[in-house]
Amino acid sequence: MDTLENTSENPMSDSDILNILLNNCDPYTPANKTFYVDCSNVRGGSVFADSLCEMLSQNEGRVHALFTGHIGCGKSSELENLKLQLEQKTPFESMKRFLPVLVDMSQYLDEYDVTATDILLAIVAELADALREAEEIELQDPYLKRRWEKLKTFLGSEVDATEGELSWGWGKTKVQRLRTDPTAREKVRQQLVPETRNLLEEINRVFVAARTILKTHPPKEGGERYSDFVLILDNLEKIQRLADNEQGEASHRALFIESAPQLTGLNAKIVFTVPLSLVRAEAKQLELLYSSVPTVLPMIKTEKREPLHEPFEPGIRKLEEILLKRMPPGVTLTDVFEADALESLIYFSAGHVRSLMVYLREAIPLAKRKLPLTVDIIETAIAKEVSVVEPSLRNSDWLLLAELELSPRQRWDNHLPEQRRLLDNVYVLEYINGGKDKKLRSMAPWYAVNPVLREQYGFEDAMKALQEKEKATNQTGE
Amino acid sequence: MAETTATKPRLKDRVPDAEVQEQALISALTMVEGFALYFVVCDPARKRPELMETVTTGVAPKTVQRVPVTRETRNLLYLLQETLTDPLPDIIFVYGLENWISGAAEPRSVPFLLNLNAARNHFYHRIPRPIVFFIPVHVMNAIINGAPDFFSVRSGAYTFPMTDDERRELHTELTARNFTDTVGIPWQAKEDEIHRTENLLATYRSLPPSEQNPQDIALLCDSLATLYGTAGRYAEAEPLYREALAIRREALPQGHPDIAQSLNNLAELYRVTGRYGEAEPLYREALDIYREALGDAHPNVATSLNNLAALLESTGRYGEAEPLYREALAIRQKALPSGHPSIAGSLNNLALLLESTGRYGEAEPLYREALAIVREALGDAHPHVAMSLNNLAALLRSTGRYAEALPLLVEALEIMVAVLGANHPNTMVVSRNLQGLREEMQARGESPSGFGEAKKVTDGILPVADSGVAKRRKGSG
Numbered sequence: 001m002d003t004l005e006n007t008s009e010n011p012m013s014d015s016d017i018l019n020i021l022l023n024n025c026d027p028y029t030p031a032n033k034t035f036y037v038d039c040s041n042v043r044g045g046s047v048f049a050d051s052l053c054e055m056l057s058q059n060e061g062r063v064h065a066l067f068t069g070h071i072g073c074g075k076s077s078e079l080e081n082l083k084l085q086l087e088q089k090t091p092f093e094s095m096k097r098f099l100p101v102l103v104d105m106s107q108y109l110d111e112y113d114v115t116a117t118d119i120l121l122a123i124v125a126e127l128a129d130a131l132r133e134a135e136e137i138e139l140q141d142p143y144l145k146r147r148w149e150k151l152k153t154f155l156g157s158e159v160d161a162t163e164g165e166l167s168w169g170w171g172k173t174k175v176q177r178l179r180t181d182p183t184a185r186e187k188v189r190q191q192l193v194p195e196t197r198n199l200l201e202e203i204n205r206v207f208v209a210a211r212t213i214l215k216t217h218p219p220k221e222g223g224e225r226y227s228d229f230v231l232i233l234d235n236l237e238k239i240q241r242l243a244d245n246e247q248g249e250a251s252h253r254a255l256f257i258e259s260a261p262q263l264t265g266l267n268a269k270i271v272f273t274v275p276l277s278l279v280r281a282e283a284k285q286l287e288l289l290y291s292s293v294p295t296v297l298p299m300i301k302t303e304k305r306e307p308l309h310e311p312f313e314p315g316i317r318k319l320e321e322i323l324l325k326r327m328p329p330g331v332t333l334t335d336v337f338e339a340d341a342l343e344s345l346i347y348f349s350a351g352h353v354r355s356l357m358v359y360l361r362e363a364i365p366l367a368k369r370k371l372p373l374t375v376d377i378i379e380t381a382i383a384k385e386v387s388v389v390e391p392s393l394r395n396s397d398w399l400l401l402a403e404l405e406l407s408p409r410q411r412w413d414n415h416l417p418e419q420r421r422l423l424d425n426v427y428v429l430e431y432i433n434g435g436k437d438k439k440l441r442s443m444a445p446w447y448a449v450n451p452v453l454r455e456q457y458g459f460e461d462a463m464k465a466l467q468e469k470e471k472a473t474n475q476t477g478e
Numbered sequence: 479m480a481e482t483t484a485t486k487p488r489l490k491d492r493v494p495d496a497e498v499q500e501q502a503l504i505s506a507l508t509m510v511e512g513f514a515l516y517f518v519v520c521d522p523a524r525k526r527p528e529l530m531e532t533v534t535t536g537v538a539p540k541t542v543q544r545v546p547v548t549r550e551t552r553n554l555l556y557l558l559q560e561t562l563t564d565p566l567p568d569i570i571f572v573y574g575l576e577n578w579i580s581g582a583a584e585p586r587s588v589p590f591l592l593n594l595n596a597a598r599n600h601f602y603h604r605i606p607r608p609i610v611f612f613i614p615v616h617v618m619n620a621i622i623n624g625a626p627d628f629f630s631v632r633s634g635a636y637t638f639p640m641t642d643d644e645r646r647e648l649h650t651e652l653t654a655r656n657f658t659d660t661v662g663i664p665w666q667a668k669e670d671e672i673h674r675t676e677n678l679l680a681t682y683r684s685l686p687p688s689e690q691n692p693q694d695i696a697l698l699c700d701s702l703a704t705l706y707g708t709a710g711r712y713a714e715a716e717p718l719y720r721e722a723l724a725i726r727r728e729a730l731p732q733g734h735p736d737i738a739q740s741l742n743n744l745a746e747l748y749r750v751t752g753r754y755g756e757a758e759p760l761y762r763e764a765l766d767i768y769r770e771a772l773g774d775a776h777p778n779v780a781t782s783l784n785n786l787a788a789l790l791e792s793t794g795r796y797g798e799a800e801p802l803y804r805e806a807l808a809i810r811q812k813a814l815p816s817g818h819p820s821i822a823g824s825l826n827n828l829a830l831l832l833e834s835t836g837r838y839g840e841a842e843p844l845y846r847e848a849l850a851i852v853r854e855a856l857g858d859a860h861p862h863v864a865m866s867l868n869n870l871a872a873l874l875r876s877t878g879r880y881a882e883a884l885p886l887l888v889e890a891l892e893i894m895v896a897v898l899g900a901n902h903p904n905t906m907v908v909s910r911n912l913q914g915l916r917e918e919m920q921a922r923g924e925s926p927s928g929f930g931e932a933k934k935v936t937d938g939i940l941p942v943a944d945s946g947v948a949k950r951r952k953g954s955g
Contacts, residue, residue, distance in 0.1 A: 022509050028602060028631040072630045106599040235599065238627060247592070348489075354630060361633050365505035366498070376492075383492035384499065388519055388635035391684055392619040424626045455489040 015369040017328055017336065022364045024326040027357040030076035033084065037322045039074070039300055042315040042351075048295045049082045055292075056086075056230060056269055057096045063269040064290040068237065068276045069297030070423075070430060072354030075273060078297055079234050082271070086230055096227040098269070099214060101130040106235040116259040117199070123231060123266070124203055127210060130229075135220050137213050204267040230269045237275040252278045260289040276430075277420050280445075298432035298445070300351035305408055305431070305446050311347075319346045319356060334372075341375040348382050348452050350429050359385065386452045389425075393458060397422060401449045402462035404428065406470075412447040427453055499636045500529070504536035506634050507569055507608055513601060514608040514633035519618045521640050521681070523576075526612045529638065530571055533610075543567035547574040553593045555600055558609075566607055573612040576677055579620045591624035598628045608633070615639075616680035645685065672709060675702045696725040696736075700743065707743075712751050719744040735778070738767035742782060749789050761786040777820070780809040784827060796835050803828040819862065822851040826869065838877050845870040861904065864893035868908050871915075880919050887912040 012020075024035070031037070040048070052065055069075045083100040084090070103126040105119070131137040214226045237252075245251045252275050256263075263272070272290075279286065279294045287293050301315040320342070324333055333342060345363070349356035363373055363381035400422065404410055412419055412428060422428045430445045453459055494502070503518065520526050534542045543563060551557045558570065578590050601609070613621075615637075622629050679698045682690065703718035723740040730737055741764040748757035765782040772778055787802035807824040814820055829844035849866040856862055871886035891912055894905040 019509050022506075023511050026512075026514070027633065028513065028515075071627055104599065238595075358632060358634075361506075362502075362635075365502040365509065365634075366494075368505075379487075379489055380492050380494050380498075383489045384494055384502075384637070385635055386489060387493045387639075388517065388618060388637045389622060391615050392622040421623065425622060426630070452489060457490055 012328060012331070014371040017331055017371060018364050018367055018369060020328040021326065021336065022361055024328075025357045025360045025364075027072070027354045027361065030080050031074070031325075032080065035322075035325045036077060036081050037318065037325055038081075039318050039322075042300045042312075042318045048078060048297065049085050050092075052082065052271070052295075053085060053092070053095055056098060056228075057094070059269075062264075062267050063292070064264050064266075065271045065292050066274050066279070066286055066290055066294035067271055067297070068274050068279045068294060070276060070299060070352070070426065072352060072426065073297055073299050074353050075297055076234055077353075079232050079271070079273075083232060089224075097224045099130070099134065099226040099229040100232060101127055101229055102232045102234060104234050106238055116255065116262045119233075119236070119255075120199060120203060120262065120266070123233070124206060127206070127229065127231065131210060131213075135214070135217060137210070137217065200262060200265045204265075207266070207268045228269060230271065232271045234273055237273045249277065249281075253282070257282065257285060257289065264290055277423075296432065296445070299429055300353065301431050301433075302346060302349070302351040303448070303451075305433075305448070308408055309451075315351055316343075316346050319349065319351065319353075322353060322356070323360070336372055337378075338372050338374050341373050341378045344375050345378045345382075348379075350448070350451050351431070352426055352429060355426065382452055386456065390456060390458065392425075393427070393453075395458075395462075397427070398458040398462035399466070401427065401453060401459060402466045404447060405449050405454070405459075405463065406466060408446065408448065410447070412445075423447075426450060493637075496638050499638060500532060500536075503610075503634070503636050504533055507533070507537045507610070508540065510608050510633060512606045512608075515601075515628070515631060516608060516610040516633055517618060517621070517629070517635045518610060518612050518638070519615050519636065520612060520638040521614050522644055523614065525638065525644075526573060530573065530612055534571075537569060540568035542569045542571055544571045544573065547572060547578055551578060552589050554590070555593070555604065558605055562605070566605070568607065570605070570607055570609045571612060572609060575611065575613050575617045577673070579617050588620065588624055591620060594621070594628045595625035598625075598631060614677075614681065615684045616677065619684070669709070672702070672705045675705060692725045692729050696722040696729075696740075699725075700740065703747075704743065707747055707750075712747060715747055716744075719747060733767050733770055735768060735771050738764040738771070738778070738782070741767070742785060745789075746785060749785070749792065754789060754793050757789055758786070761789060775809055775813055777810060777813050780806040780813070780820075780824070783809070784824065787831075788827065791831055791834070796831060799831055800828075803831060817851055817854055819852055819855050822848040822855070822862070822866070825851070826866065829873075830869070833873055833876070838873060841873055842870075845873060859893050859897060861894065861897055864890040864897070864908065865904075867893075868911065872911065875915055875918075880915060880924070883915060884912075884919075887915060 040050075048067065055065070056063055067075065067079070079102060083102050086098040086100040089095040089097050103123065105122060211228055214229060217225070219226060239251065239255060245254045256272070256274055256278060263270075274286070274294065276296065279296060283294060300318055301312045302319065303315075304310045304312050320333060323342075323345075327333065327336065337345070345356070345359060349359060359378070359382050362385055363378050366377045366381055367373055396418065400418065404412070412423060412430070419428075423430065427450050429448050429450055431448065432445055449459070503516070506516070518529065520529055530544060543561075545558060545561050547554070547557065554572070558572075562570065575590075579588060611621075618635075675698065679695075679702055682695065682698060699718040699722040703715040703722065706712070706715035706718070719740065723737070723744055726734070726737045726740050741760045745757040745760035745764065748754070748760070761782065765779065765786060768776060768779045768782050783802045783806040787799040787806065790796075790799040790802070803824065807821070807828060810818065810821045810824050825844045825848040829841040829848065832838075832841040832844070845866065849863070849870060852860065852862045852866050867886045867890040871883040871890065874880075874883035874886070887908065891905070891908045894902065894908050898905050
């Protein structure tokens with residue numbers, strides 16, 4: 001345009017930068033290769049991908065790993081990254097190469113009316129699809145073919161419409177269609193449920209076939225041959241209700257604990273995402289059933305528990321790194337933020353990456369097309385966000401939060417629906433300290449009140465009320 | 479940064495005003511590409527279309543499609559897929575969610591919200607456009623608590639709270655409503671009324687505490703509970719009646735008639751759900767309060783007596799019930815203008831009691847008088863007339879006077895079909911009675927116009943016989 005400023009070194013106008021930045025900070029999409037930042041050293045030393053790769057390399061047979069974490073703490077981003085690592089063997093030299101099959105389970109399943117059979121079906125469909133797309137391998141299994149013939153008579157003419165593109169019937173399109181058509185799904189279930197054992201055997205046979213082909217087949221893109229495939233089942237934890245069960249915790253139990261024999265009957269290397277609350281409640285049981293310790297992806301720590309709310313510098317630096325990756329090429333953090341604006345943004349995000357993205361995405365439209373973003377803009381954006389959330393908090397919620405603030409060593413009990421809700425809504429954040437020394441590393445979670453809520457009147461009132469109550473009991477005690 | 483400095487304003491004092499929010503929303507929608515969720519909280523309702531208009535103008539030349547959410551929608555994704563134009567608009571506005579998400583429901587059991595939470599990944603693939611929800615505050619709260627996954631991927635949340643004037647306006651609207659006559663409204667209208675009242679209560683509860691008057695909450699709880707009760711949703715009614723009672727006991731002087739009304743409502747709920755033991759002391763307390771506060775001759779005392787008598791009758795204590803019914807009838811005959819339908823209700827109830835104890839001769843004239851009153855007061859084609867006809871016919875049938883009973887039942891059925899429709903449960907009761915009578919007459923070898931011997935028949939008595947009139951429990955209180 002005709003302004004003089006734009007002729008300087010940076011060809012992008014403030015408005016362009018803001019525009020790109022807003023679209024780079026999407027709280028919905030998991031970090032891709034460009035945006036991904038390795039956060040393991042500030043996530044309580046979590047080395048999920050590394051240790052999993054180690055486990056996979058050492059193990060010829062089945063591996064059933066469990067993975068969990070807060071809503072929006074970066075699980076899907078970590079799984080995307082795991083996918084890369086498996087393919088590229090980045091963690092260590094001697095590692096075997098794996099074909100990752102990342103299944104977004106929410107693409108397949110009505111997340112509130114699901115059976116274990118549906119999950120098995122989705123897995124096979126996705127594996128077949130991944131093999132076809134990545135390696136042009138068509139699975140030809142006589143057993144499954146026969147079963148398909150049988151199913152076809154149940155599904156009727158509806159199937160024929162889509163069948164043309166599916167060489168042997170277990171194609172993606174077909175199974176995805178089941179998600180939206182309850183009658184078709186019911187028919188498939190009736191066909192399959194009494195024979196889950198057989199189905200498992202058949203699926204395992206498919207797995208063996210797939211594995212054999214992979215091991216003998218030179219990869220399409222070249223490089224070392226794949227030693228096996230790894231199924232990564234993302235968003236499995238979002239299933240709300242298993243058929244014939246109460247929604248929520250009961251369904252989670254029914255799926256991950258009661259159906260564990262089916263799930264672990266799959267003879268393959270699989271990463272399951274499980275709900276955080278179930279892991280907190282049933283860690284031992286899950287470990288027994290799946291022969292693996294559930295991995296919890298903690299939040300990035302931005303402040304310490306002791307002394308309370310003291311900044312934790314390495315975590316803050318890591319969040320800066322995450323933000324830097326989202327900047328347009330050639331643009332630095334100081335171009336975009338005033339120093340205290342950046343500090344404030346990170347402080348209020350509390351290490352919850354999705355919140356960081358939401359707050360920045362909220363701040364940009366307030367900037368009136370001018371850089372840098374000031375602390376006033378950042379905090380106005382966050383204040384605006386909080387004013388929407390605040391009415392959903394009840395008096396009893398504020399009291400729970402104040403209690404936690406006054407005794408930060410308190411356990412946060414996921415069995416209690418009220419406490420679980422506060423954790424689900426990220427009003428309460430869960431951290432893990434970890435540490436360099438393996439022996440001293442504490443994997444016990446601790447909890448903190450979201451800093452945006454600590455500034456609200458409701459919180460202050462609840463704090464005052466609790467402190468006065470405490471004073472009163474102390475006096476009567478004397 | 480752990481401590482904010484004294485000079486710097488704190489977060490809670492930084493909430494921007496409506497104009498800034500409006501500009502930010504327009505600016506965000508202008509910049510954003512692909513799928514994104516925006517929540518715009520805006521009260522009162524009439525401001526939402528205005529705001530949608532302003533934003534639509536502001537984002538031009540981007541195109542906007544507005545999608546209303548109708549009551550039938552369980553799944554927003556399907557609704558959008560059906561409604562959206564091809565090619566897709568640049569931006570989608572969704573409004574009317576308050577028709578679907580009641581303020582009273584537990585968010586985690588609302589299918590609409592569960593679907594929202596579950597389907598959040600599908601929106602991204604199928605509708606790669608920003609979606610803006612224009613909603614009242616209680617819907618926002620329900621989404622935050624019922625669909626946390628969906629809410630957590632938002633790109634922005636905006637709030638346009640009520641001004642002081644708007645708040646006062648809402649307050650007046652809430653308190654000026656007349657909730658007392660909700661028993662007689664048709665079923666569908668009742669569902670709508672329940673929904674509206676749930677939302678009113680939720681909106682009222684989300685006002686700042688200083689704006690809330692406990693008496694208004696009690697009124698709203700009471701009205702909603704009564705609506706639930708008439709729809710048979712007793713479990714939902716109970717906590718609301720209890721809340722109203724607790725508020726009134728707390729706020730009003732002992733012996734205030736409103737407390738009696740609350741007691742009476744709760745007791746009625748217990749009675750119809752068979753919890754007789756819990757109902758009785760409440761009825762008695764209500765009766766005492768009314769007698770003390772309004773005097774023995776007040777119609778509310780009659781209502782109380784009537785309800786207590788109905789309870790005693792249900793537990794077989796006919797001897798105790800009868801004098802209460804008689805006292806209620808006497809009060810109504812004295813206090814109300816002659817020919818008032820409540821008098822017919824009392825006559826009817828007393829007649830039913832007498833019939834239950836086999837005193838047919840005493841019951842018959844009472845039924846006839848009740849029938850005459852309702853015919854006169856309500857016209858020939860009213861369900862209460864049909865009910866009176868049915869009750870009288872049942873008595874006649876019990877005493878073997880089939881030929882007299884037959885035309886009464888035929889007339890009753892005609893009225894029911896015309897007024898309530900052929901499928902209404904009360905219509906079906908009358909229809910069954912008529913059928914039964916005809917079969918009985920044929921079994922005795924009589925043509926439907928002949929005479930026959932008496933045979934005791936009990937199942938033909940309408941269960942609604944005492945409900946329409948006698949159970950007008952809120953009376954005039």
